[in-house]
Every structure is written in C-alpha cells, then in structure tokens.
Amino acid sequence: MSLLDGPLSARRAGPEQEFGHDALIVCDNLVRIYQTGSIEVQALQGLDLLVHEGEMVAIIGASGSGKSTLLSLLAGTDAPTAGRARVASWDLMSMSRRERVHYRRHAVGLVRQQTARNLVPYLSAAQMVDLPMTLAGVPRRERRSRTGELLESVGVAHCARRRPAQMSGGEQMRVAICVALANRPRVLLADEPTGELDTETSGEVFGALRTANSQLGVTVVMVTHDPDVSGQVERTVAIRAGRTSSEVLRRSTTGADGEHRVVAEEYAIMDRAGRVQVPKDYREALALTRRVRLALETDQVAIRPDTGA
Numbered sequence: 001m002s003l004l005d006g007p008l009s010a011r012r013a014g015p016e017q018e019f020g021h022d023a024l025i026v027c028d029n030l031v032r033i034y035q036t037g038s039i040e041v042q043a044l045q046g047l048d049l050l051v052h053e054g055e056m057v058a059i060i061g062a063s064g065s066g067k068s069t070l071l072s073l074l075a076g077t078d079a080p081t082a083g084r085a086r087v088a089s090w091d092l093m094s095m096s097r098r099e100r101v102h103y104r105r106h107a108v109g110l111v112r113q114q115t116a117r118n119l120v121p122y123l124s125a126a127q128m129v130d131l132p133m134t135l136a137g138v139p140r141r142e143r144r145s146r147t148g149e150l151l152e153s154v155g156v157a158h159c160a161r162r163r164p165a166q167m168s169g170g171e172q173m174r175v176a177i178c179v180a181l182a183n184r185p186r187v188l189l190a191d192e193p194t195g196e197l198d199t200e201t202s203g204e205v206f207g208a209l210r211t212a213n214s215q216l217g218v219t220v221v222m223v224t225h226d227p228d229v230s231g232q233v234e235r236t237v238a239i240r241a242g243r244t245s246s247e248v249l250r251r252s253t254t255g256a257d258g259e260h261r262v263v264a265e266e267y268a269i270m271d272r273a274g275r276v277q278v279p280k281d282y283r284e285a286l287a288l289t290r291r292v293r294l295a296l297e298t299d300q301v302a303i304r305p306d307t308g309a
C-alpha cells in the first residue's frame with residue numbers, strides 16, 4: 001500500500017499550476033548577488049513570496065537579511081540575478097529599459113525611508129503630487145482633482161502649498177505616500193516608512209498606508225522594524241538570510257462574550273522543494289539533530305528525534 005492510499009489519496013493536488021498563478025506579486029526562488037571586487041554577497045538566496053491583490057503585508061527581519069534588496073527588486077530599481085519575479089503582468093527579469101520606466105511610473109509606487117529622498121525641497125506638496133502625473137501625460141484638470149483627493153484622504157490637505165521644510169516629518173511622509181500613489185499604482189512599496197518617526201506620528205503614517213490599502217484598494221508591502229506597525233497588519237513575513245522563514249497571520253474573531261479579539265498564528269514556511277526550517281527552540285527541546293524521523297499521519301507530518309532504535 002502506498003503512503004497516500006486511503007483517506008489521503010483524495011487530497012492529491014490536481015494538475016500542476018504555475019507557482020503563484022493567482023497572486024499579484026510572485027517571487028519564485030529569487031536570487032540577488034552583489035559583487036564588489038572579488039567579494040560576493042548573496043543578499044537573496046532563493047526567496048519565495050506570494051502576495052495577493054488587496055493584501056497589506058509587513059516584511060520584517062534582522063539587519064542585512066535582504067529586506068531592502070527585495071523591495072528594490074519589486075520597485076524595479078534593481079534587477080534579480082536569478083529566479084522569477086512577477087508583479088501583475090510584468091516580468092521583472094526580462095523587462096526592457098523602456099518597460100522598466102513604464103513599470104516604475106505606473107505599476108508601483110515607492111516610499112523610501114529617508115523622507116528627504118522622496119521629496120523635492122523647492123516644490124510644494126501639491127506640485128510634488130502633480131509631477132508624476134504630468135510626466136505620465138495626465139490632463140491638467142484630472143491632475144488637480146487627483147492631487148486634492150489624495151492629500152485630503154491622508155489628512156495633509158492643509159500642506160498643499162507648503163514646501164517640505166514647512167512640514168513635520170509625518171506630514172512629509174504622508175505627502176510622499178500621495179506622490180507614490182499619484183499614478184494609481186496597484187502596488188505601494190514602503191521601506192521603513194515610520195523608521196524616523198515618534199509613536200504618534202508613526203500612527204498617522206501607518207493610517208495613511210491603511211487608507212491606501214482599504215479605501216483605494218492598493219496592495220501594500222512594507223518593510224518595518226517597528227513591532228507596533230507589524231503587529232497591526234494581517235500578515236507579517238519574516239526574512240532570514242535572504243529567504244522567507246516564517247509568517248504571522250492575524251484575524252479578528254468575536255468571542256462568546258461578544259468581544260472582538262485579534263488572533264495571531266505563526267506559520268513556518270515550506271519552500272517549493274519541501275524544505276521547512278524547524279525553529280531552534282523546537283530542535284533543542286527534543287534534541288533534534290541532523291537525522292530525524294518523519295511520519296505521515298492522517299492530518300499531520302510528525303518529526304521525531306532519531307533514537308537509534
């Protein structure tokens with residue numbers, strides 16, 4: 001009898017579909033190697049990630065784990081060394097220079113950590129939001145109404161005529177979000193958007209990202225070190241050494257007492273070759289070392305220590 005005979009046979013997958021065929025963002029075995037002289041740094045080492053349309057995802061990970069590299073690849077400001085990366089119908093591996101310009105102008109919006117890099121010091125907020133639309137050839141009347149709507153939607157309409165030096169850090173970041181959203185991208189990428197801000201201001205910026213996601217329907221992927229921020233999104237993906245290592249999914253439930261609660265569940269990530277990283281504390285608790293026993297049970301796969309028996 002095969003291992004999959006009996007009740008499990010009904011769960012066999014149907015015809016194989018392309019990995020992430022229904023996702024908006026697909027990173028499949030993504031590799032990015034930086035070469036500086038004779039030194040090679042593998043910033044991404046076969047990273048898999050799927051993000052579906054409408055999601056808001058936080059990417060977390062230690063310094064140097066590859067978070068910014070991933071965001072630059074998705075933003076089209078850098079190209080992968082190997083693997084597959086797709087955003088909507090854009091194949092990030094094979095885009096021509098011209099397609100890349102179009103992709104960066106229309107398909108994705110990018111907000112960088114250093115607020116100053118997002119803004120032009122001598123332009124007002126309204127002029128900055130207008131600029132990407134002017135470059136894209138949007139008619140003047142439409143530009144004006146879109147600019148007003150965007151600034152209003154994230155609570156910075158009062159900054160329309162102010163230049164960056166006349167705005168607070170949180171206002172500058174919210175204007176930067178409007179600039180990134182001007183050409184109606186399907187994806188908004190934000191690298192440490194609250195990194196330089198205090199808790200209250202960071203809440204306002206996070207609120208602006210939420211608005212983009214829930215009211216404008218933009219899929220948001222943000223890198224953050226801020227546990228207050230990552231703790232509020234429905235999905236947090238952890239990257240370790242250039243690979244996705246675990247995910248936390250949060251959902252709201254209503255208890256028997258009628259109270260709303262957020263339930264957070266942590267998942268390990270299995271890559272396409274079937275590799276799963278067993279957390280260190282689990283390995284230590286059962287003295288799991290190099291060789292372990294795997295057992296397929298009706299509804300789970302068990303990993304047991306090698307007792308030598």
Ligand SMILES: Nc1ncnc2c1ncn2[C@@H]1O[C@H](COP(=O)(O)OP(=O)(O)OP(=O)(O)O)[C@@H](O)[C@H]1O
Pocket residue numbers: 034035036041042043061062063064065066067068069070
């Ligand atoms: N342009 C580059 N040239 C060479 N090495 C680079 C370059 N950019 C990043 N790296 C290296 O790639 C690895 C991943 O860097 P990355 O900036 O993506 O990490 P990160 O997780 O965003 O870190 P941090 O949280 O500190 O911003 C690091 O070892 C880094 O030193």
